[in-house]
Amino acid sequence: MPGDLVLGPLLRHVDSSSAAVWVQTSRAAEVSVRHDDEDGERVWRARTFGVHGHHYALVEVDGLRPGERTAYQVLVDDEVAWPSGDGEDFPPSTVRATPEEGPVRLAFGSCRTSVPHDAVHHVSHGVDALRAYALAVRDGEKGPLGTEPDLLLLLGDQVYADSTTPAMQDFIAARRDLDEDPxxxxxxxxxxxxxxxxxxxDPALRWLFSWLPSLMIFDDHDVRxxxxxxVRWREEMEATSWWHGRIVAGLGSYWVYQHLGNLSRRERAADPLWVExxxxxxxxxHEEVDLTDAVDAFAELADREPTSYRWSYTHPLGRSHLVVVDSRAARQLEPGDRSMLDHEEMRWLDDQLTGGHEHLLVATSLPFLLPRGLHHLEAWDEAVAEGGWGRRLVGVGEWLRQELDLEHWGAFSRSFDRVTRMVDEVADGERGAAPCSVLFLSGDVHHSYVTEVERTTGSRVLQLVCSPIRNPLPRVMRAVVAGMSHAARPLGTLLASSAQVPDPRWRWHGVAGPWFDNNLALLEIDGEDLRAAWVGGRILGGEHDRPRLTTVADLSLDVPPVGSEHRPALAHVHPGVVGGLRGRVLRLRERVADRGR
Structure with a gap:
């Protein structure tokens, strides 16, 4: 019966000949993916495996033709479970093997809370940009790019383990006392x-996930x-009665729900849990395997010894290349040797940052480039917490770090400097043919923007941020963030200098933004040309169940001729939306929608 499918299908890793279809079922079963093509009916099967009494399957679909799109069904014990037949009017779910040529279109974003889609929660949480996009595509709207993306990249905080909704709290309260930790x-x-x-x-999201391949990486709220x-933060957590259970459950469930589907068939074949x-x-x-003990032991080891497992991964994007970086679990926190990535992870990233690609994309949940003043402020705070203003102020630096979330790449100065050197070598053609651009894709900060590194030769280096999908900052905080972005520059520079923090190798400036409402970013790579748009949803006529897709920004970022030092200035942009514009964009089209609800 359709109810046998708890979640999914989620179409996960897809390449030119294979795809992974992930599901959660209500019971132990055999799961099948079935589709018809010109060669007739084809079926792929997998038995469920159990973790803590929950049931999952990942079906590996192979033998696909590049670029071919085919509708499919999911069966549980040979009974059709998807399409669900629950009356929802959605087109058939399809799988499309990656084409060998042509443009690549990528949707990305982060930070999505899971509350109802009604008038009350549209006021408190805004319109869910991902759901609004799903409904628009269902109804034949293609958005600013004119066609659907090939891939969805979710850059963290898809679940909030530490800030739960009323529905989640009701579930917890039915199991244990909310007055007891945690x-x-x-x-x-x-x-x-x-x-x-x-x-x-949500039905619209289930349908979206069933045909749009997705890749994911965690951020802090996936855990806490x-x-x-x-180190101080770790010590505080480990002193609690509940942290061990949280981190084991968080990493174990992340492997099951998110990470397993990130892997290619070859990578899964080498994954220790999958091998087990x-x-x-x-x-x-003929029986369902209970993997509970292996998942728990794996998660405990991954937390205790981060070098025992790598959450980072790579993914080809036509002639371009995507590197997804774990900027949470792989950290090295020892005072005097702090690093966003431990030594092994940094070596791995060094190996991945190479030329020879049309564009090189580096996805990290935390923005690599904050506004420069905030970057300096984080670097100063790291120095103070390390004793740069004397031992008596170490505690002040640590308090500021936790209270103000001063823990992005700027707060790991040596890591930031090392990665900038790697990227410079890529952009200057020292690691193979220089790509047209190096793009950092990020989320986390609950506002969206574009920045560019000031370079006169070699590849362009840009940062594109999309956050949140659904978790907007309160309006008063938006003003604070916008003000700090400017006010922090002289203050941060002065403070960093006082703590003898060297200036970063790079200089960078704002190109567009910030935008504070819920957004989903769409990126198109077509040869040398780049186009990026940010879309959201708004309510018209009180139709809270059917938000309308709006385009917040539509930017065309063309690659300049090699050796060009200047680009034409912009003719016009909407005041207050695009800031810090300098001559680094050949064309920029900005359309700002009325965001009233």
């Missing part, structure tokens, strides 16, 4: 499973705010 925050795997059900259970900010699952399934081919 209170309304998540405590174990069962609670994570319910959190994912609430996050991914400020996750791995510092296959070993157990081979020993018991």
């Amino acid at each position: 209170g309304p925050e998540l405590a174990d795997y069962d609670e994570y499973a319910e959190l994912y059900r609430l996050a991914w259970g 705010d400020d996750w791995n900010t510092s 699952l296959l070993r157990r399934q081979e020993a018991s081919p």
Whole structure:
């Protein structure tokens, strides 16, 4: 029956000949993916595996033709479970193998809370940009790019383990006392499973996930705010009665719900948990394997010894290349040797940042480039917390770090400097043919913007940020952030100098933004040319269940001739929306919609 499918199908890693389809079922079963093509009916099967009493399957679909799109069904024990037949009017779910040529279109964003889509929550949380986009595509609207994306990249905080909704708190309260630690925050795997059900259970999102391949990476709220900010933060968490259960459940559920689908078939074949699952399934081919003990042991080891597992990964994008970087679990926090990435992870990233691609994309949940004043402020705070203003102020630096979330790349100065050197070498053609651009894609900061590194030769280097999908800053905080972006520059520079923090190698400036409402970013790569748009939703005529897609910004960022030092200035932009514009963009088209609700 259709109810056998709790979540999914989610179409995950897709390449030119294969695809991974992930589901959660209500019971142990055999899951099949079936589709018809010119060669007739084809079926791929996988048995579910269990984790803490929940049931999952990842079906590997192979033998696909590049660029071919085919409708498919999901069956549970040979009964059709998807399409669900629940009366929702959505087109058939399809799988499309990656074409070998042509433009690449990528949607990305971060920070999405899971609350109802009604008048009350549209006031408190805004319109869900991802759901608004799904409904627009269903109804034949293509958005500013004119066609659907090839891939959805979710850059963290898809679930909030530390800031739960009333629905999640009701679930928790039915299991344990909310007055006992960790209170309304998540405590174990069962609670994570319910959190994912609430996050991914909306019919429009289930349909979107069923045909749009997705890749994911965690950020702090997937586990807890400020996750791995510092040694002091770790010590405070480990002193609690509940942290061990949280981190084991958080990393274990992340592997099941998010990370497993990031991997290609070859990468899964080398993954230790997947290998263990296959070993157990081979020993018991007709029964569901319970993987609970292996998942828990794996998660505990991954937290205790971060070098035991790599959450970062790469993904080809036609002639371009995507590198997704774990900027949370791989941190090295020891005073005097702090690094956003531990030594092994940094070596891995060094190996991935190479030329020979049309464009090189680096996705990291935390923006690599903040406004320069804020970058200086974070670098200063790191120095103070390390004793740069004397031992008596170390505690002040640590307090500021946690209270103000001063823990982005700027707060890991040596890491920032090392990565800028790597990227400069790529952009200058020292690691193979220089790409047209190096693009950093990020989220986290609850506002969206574009910045560019000031270079006169070689590849362009830009930062594109999209945050939040649905979790907007209060309006008073928007004013604070906008003001700090400017006011912090002289203050941050002065403070950093006082703590003898060297200036960063790069200089960069704002190109567009900030935009504060809920957004989903759309990026098109067509040869040398780049185009980026930010879209959201708004309510018209009180139709809260059917928001209308709006275009917040539509930017065409053409690559200049090699050696060009200047680009024409912009003819006109809407006042107050685009800031810090300097001659680094050949064309920029900005359309700002009336965001009234």
